[in-house]
Structure formats: structure tokens, C-alpha cells
Amino acid sequence: MAQPRPTAGGPQDRTPQDPPPAETEEETSTVPRSQTVPTEEEARPPAPAEKKDEKGGWLGFFRELPGLIIVAFVLALLIKTFLVQAFYIPSQSMVPTLRVGDRVLVNKLVYDFGDIERGDIIVFENPNLTEEDRGPLGAIWDWLTEGLGFATEPGRDFIKRVVGLPGETIEVRKGKVFIDGRAVEEPFVHRLRDRSDFPPTVVEEDRLFVMGDNRPNSQDSRSSLGQIPFDKVVGKAFILLWPPSRIEWLSDD
DSSP: OOOOOOOTTSGGGOOTTOOOOOOOHHHHOOSOTTOOOOOHHHHSOOOOOOOOOTTHHHHHHHHHHHHHHHHHHHHHHHHHHHTEEEEEOOSSTTTTTSOTTOEEEEESSGGGSSOOOTTOEEEEEOTTOOOOOOHHHHHHHHHHHHHBTOOOOTTTEEEEEEEEOTTOEEEEETTEEEETTEEOOOTTSOSSOOOOOEEEEEOOTTEEEEEOSSGGGOOSTTTTTOSEEGGGEEEEEEEEEESGGGOEEOOOO
16 A cells, blocks of 8 residues: 655655744844833823813912002002102192192102292191100001091191292282282182281291192291291192092192
8 A cells, every 4th residue: 555645845854953043133023223112100191180270360369469458558658658648638728729628649759859949839747746656556557547648637737839938038918929029920829819918028048938829718837837947848749639520730820
């Protein structure tokens, strides 16, 4: 009986001397040489972004509000102390220019850069007032209320118009003002004309002679106030701020 013939490529064709070729690194590796393997932390998926609170803006605003109020308050006090201050008009002495209840803004720096002129409306401290000890809290309270333009203690501060300057001789005849013998035009004076007289008086050095526009109803340099020292002048009123219906710049005419 005939034996079957072995087919080509069978086990009979292989020899021990010919081992199968070894696979190279390029053939077995699936990662290119230029590519680095990510670390565990890098491979971790990113954490989802925190969802912003839709009300966070308003909540943040209200959290910052007290600080904003304090900053605004401090700035207002600094401005009041060094730059501009509001003053309340308590009497009729400056009618018709200013009425009771009006509020004006006073420039406290203007006379550091210029001279006081005739016709200026100025605020000044009472030169005859003896300050009583109000204590720290009382002083702070007065400072705050004065800075906001509320009514102040009667007789402490005055607002009048400058009529006479240092070295000038002022005289009043039947309500008409004369400076160094010459009549002065005063269109701002109340229509109820003053008929009083005041003898010729020389304005002293570093002092001012002031009068109210409502001459028959004004306590001023003609009476107990006397002449006003320069160092008592707080500043120049430059704008009528209240009421809104009467807002206007204050001038010397």
C-alpha cells in the first residue's frame, strides 16, 4: 500500500536550524517614539467647572456696600474740611439774594490763591463768640451736621457781603454807602431801603467791613459784630444749591 506524499510547506520542510524571525521593537510597539505616555494625573478627566451663582453679582455688591459707604463718607468729610462746605441760611439778613432755608456751597480754598474783593459773599466765624467745651462727641456731631449743610448753632457762623476793604474809609448816609467819599452802586440791596447812618470809619488792617443785603434787618459790621478779621473767614459762597428751583451762581452784582 502506497504511503501519502508530504505536501510542500509541511513540517517536513522546516529544519531546526531555521528559527522564526524575532519581532523588532518597531513592529511590536504601537506608540510612536515622539509621543510620551501621559501620567496618571494627566490622564485624569478635567473636573467640571463650578457653576456660577446667578445671584453672585448682587450678593457681592451688597457685601461691598458697607465699605463703599464708608469710603464715600470719608471722602465727603475730607472735601468738607479742605475744599467745599455747605451752609444753611438761618435768617433774613441776606434777602433778596438768599432766603431763610437756602443752602449755599462755600469755596474754602479760593482765598488761598486770590484776594477778597468788594461784593464777595463770605461765610465767617463770629469774632466775638467764646467757644464752650462741647466734648469730643459734641464737636464731632457739630462738624458732621455743619458739613452737610444743616442748621448750625445760632450766632456761630454768619454770611454777609464784603463792603469795605482794609485801609478804606466807609460811611453810610441815609442808607447809601460811601467808600472814600464816593457813592457805591449796590443793585443787590433789598428794595426796602435802609435810612440809617453810619459815621466815617477806617477799615483796619487785615479786617473786613461786611453788611447784609437786607440792610434794615442785618446784624453786621455796623453793630455788635464789628470788623471781621481775615482769619475768621471760612470761605466764599459761590453757588445757591437749594432749593433746586433757585439754583444759581452767586456773583458780586
